Amino acid sequence: MAGKEKKEKDLRFKKFGTVSFTAVTKVNDFIDKLEAGQVSGTRCKKCGLAFFPPRADCHQCLTSDMEWFPVTGTGKLVTYSQLMYAPVGFNEDLPYAIAVLDYGDYKVFGRIGNVPLEELTIGMAMKTEVNRLPGGQINYVFNRP
Amino acid sequence: MGKVAIIGVGQSAFVRGYEGSIRELAFEAFKDAMSDAKIANSDIGATVICSAPEYDKQRSPAGVIAEYCGLTPQPTFYAETLCSSSSTGLKLAYSLVASGLHDSVMVLGFQKMSEISSAESQERMGRGADIQWESPFGTMMPAYYAMYARAYLNHYGVTEEDLALIRVKAATYGQINEKAVYRKGVELQQCLTADPVASPLKVMDCCANADGSSCVIVASEQKVKDLGVKKPVWIMGVGAASAPVNMAGRDLFTGLRVAQMAGQQAYKMAGIGPKDINVAEVHDCFTIAEMMAYENLGFAEPGQGKELIRAKATYREGHIPVNVDGGLLSKGHPIGATGGSQIRTVVLQLRGEAGAMQVKDPQFGLVHNIGGVGLYGNVTILGR
Numbered sequence: 001m002a003g004k005e006k007k008e009k010d011l012r013f014k015k016f017g018t019v020s021f022t023a024v025t026k027v028n029d030f031i032d033k034l035e036a037g038q039v040s041g042t043r044c045k046k047c048g049l050a051f052f053p054p055r056a057d058c059h060q061c062l063t064s065d066m067e068w069f070p071v072t073g074t075g076k077l078v079t080y081s082q083l084m085y086a087p088v089g090f091n092e093d094l095p096y097a098i099a100v101l102d103y104g105d106y107k108v109f110g111r112i113g114n115v116p117l118e119e120l121t122i123g124m125a126m127k128t129e130v131n132r133l134p135g136g137q138i139n140y141v142f143n144r145p
Numbered sequence: 146m147g148k149v150a151i152i153g154v155g156q157s158a159f160v161r162g163y164e165g166s167i168r169e170l171a172f173e174a175f176k177d178a179m180s181d182a183k184i185a186n187s188d189i190g191a192t193v194i195c196s197a198p199e200y201d202k203q204r205s206p207a208g209v210i211a212e213y214c215g216l217t218p219q220p221t222f223y224a225e226t227l228c229s230s231s232s233t234g235l236k237l238a239y240s241l242v243a244s245g246l247h248d249s250v251m252v253l254g255f256q257k258m259s260e261i262s263s264a265e266s267q268e269r270m271g272r273g274a275d276i277q278w279e280s281p282f283g284t285m286m287p288a289y290y291a292m293y294a295r296a297y298l299n300h301y302g303v304t305e306e307d308l309a310l311i312r313v314k315a316a317t318y319g320q321i322n323e324k325a326v327y328r329k330g331v332e333l334q335q336c337l338t339a340d341p342v343a344s345p346l347k348v349m350d351c352c353a354n355a356d357g358s359s360c361v362i363v364a365s366e367q368k369v370k371d372l373g374v375k376k377p378v379w380i381m382g383v384g385a386a387s388a389p390v391n392m393a394g395r396d397l398f399t400g401l402r403v404a405q406m407a408g409q410q411a412y413k414m415a416g417i418g419p420k421d422i423n424v425a426e427v428h429d430c431f432t433i434a435e436m437m438a439y440e441n442l443g444f445a446e447p448g449q450g451k452e453l454i455r456a457k458a459t460y461r462e463g464h465i466p467v468n469v470d471g472g473l474l475s476k477g478h479p480i481g482a483t484g485g486s487q488i489r490t491v492v493l494q495l496r497g498e499a500g501a502m503q504v505k506d507p508q509f510g511l512v513h514n515i516g517g518v519g520l521y522g523n524v525t526i527l528g529r
Binding site: 013016017018019020021022052053079080081082083084085086087088089090093096097098099100107108109110111117122 | 276299
């Protein structure tokens with residue numbers, strides 16, 4: 001292929017969400033893991049601190065020696081809100097709800113998946129699942145376990 | 146450290162679609178504060194210019210504004226902490242004077258939000274959150290505060306009607322504040338039946354974008370004496386804190402940690418407590434924000450903020466008047482100017498010059514100004 005000689009920029013993170021505002025990040029592997037069906041955080045190999053969203057660097061021991069861990073099982077719904085207005089670029093998605101799940105060691109911020117708003121109760125168990133979006137974009141959503 | 150006083154305050158009218166440039170907008174508050182302080186430009190040792198830069202075409206607005214106000218060649222600094230920029234500016238000005246580096250510093254906050262559409266504005270506001278991990282889900286400021294509202298209402302059994310009471314109060318005073326953008330009264334039913342924005346928040350739970358500027362001039366005790374300032378208002382406590390930007394990093398959804406921490410610092414520094422405060426300005430960008438502020442500042446126990454608003458204790462005649470200038474909800478919220486406008490209101494109150502909004506003989510006042518969704522928090526305590 002013609003482009004082979006030139007080193008391509010790693011812009012994988014452009015695929016994250018309806019509109020991504022970040023292209024280049026050291027945690028781009030997050031996207032490959034999403035494509036493979038797994039939502040992942042990172043853990044510092046030295047001190048064991050778990051990060052979600054994933055980070056490339058541990059602020060506690062100043063190392064960049066991190067390992068990926070999968071977000072598995074269920075978290076508790078901490079709070080949520082359904083939007084009736086959206087920022088530029090998100091109108092097609094309306095209405096949608098954003099939410100926070102508490103997994104104990106870490107929390108996850110994201111969108112509610114296919115659960116109707118009236119069925120949501122704070123404290124209910126939900127799981128985090130990979131969700132494919134139009135145009136090859138990808139994110140994750142919260143659904144019933 | 147030496148004592149520091151506020152010797153002049155000013156504010157432009159908060160409006161939709163200001164017909165002028167940012168330097169002209171900033172000049173309005175500057176002129177108002179200089180007339181108030183009755184000092185010369187050469188009395189100002191340095192300026193701290195405050196705004197959220199994503200609304201401006203002008204890169205590094207500090208120099209342009211300092212020049213337009215005739216404040217060159219004095220040094221000028223630029224302060225930005227989103228919606229709390231100008232109370233951050235005040236803390237910096239306090240530090241510059243208390244350290245003895247300058248004997249007088251001006252804090253000039255401004256924002257001209259009308260250059261861009263409301264949707265663009267919301268998108269930029271939303272980018273005050275975590276752009277890598279949150280914004281791709283389509284977030285906006287109302288939705289973040291709505292998540293706090295949902296958790297708060299659920300946890301404490303507070304109702305949407307309790308939140309609406311806060312909007313009704315704001316509108317009561319917005320009507321008598323000539324500088325407010327929203328001058329109309331609001332009925333309870335009107336709040337409850339308003340269009341939803343981000344559940345459980347509705348249109349009337351949200352403040353209005355506005356264009357505006359504010360100005361606060363601080364001076365050392367010696368400068369106050371030299372100038373013969375008749376009614377100095379002393380800065381007694383300045384508290385500030387920050388929190389994780391991503392909601393996933395937060396440990397509390399029924400209040401703002403930054404407000405609790407900044408409040409505790411300010412009370413400790415001032416040597417007084419919540420019961421000593423006679424008038425307060427809190428950051429009511431949304432009704433839920435004022436409700437949480439009552440509790441985070443110690444005016445009410447957690448979950449009991451509703452009792453304050455139900456009993457009208459935060460009205461002008463109540464025991465802790467809050468936002469009796471209309472607050473952000475009615476006065477409007479020009480990001481970089483908001484903190485300075487809150488400080489101005491409390492200064493006028495302490496001097497007994499607040500006109501129709503005046504509360505009875507206040508001795509101590511408090512300003513609570515929040516940047517982002519509890520990302521930054523500043524609490525300032527002022528006294529006569």
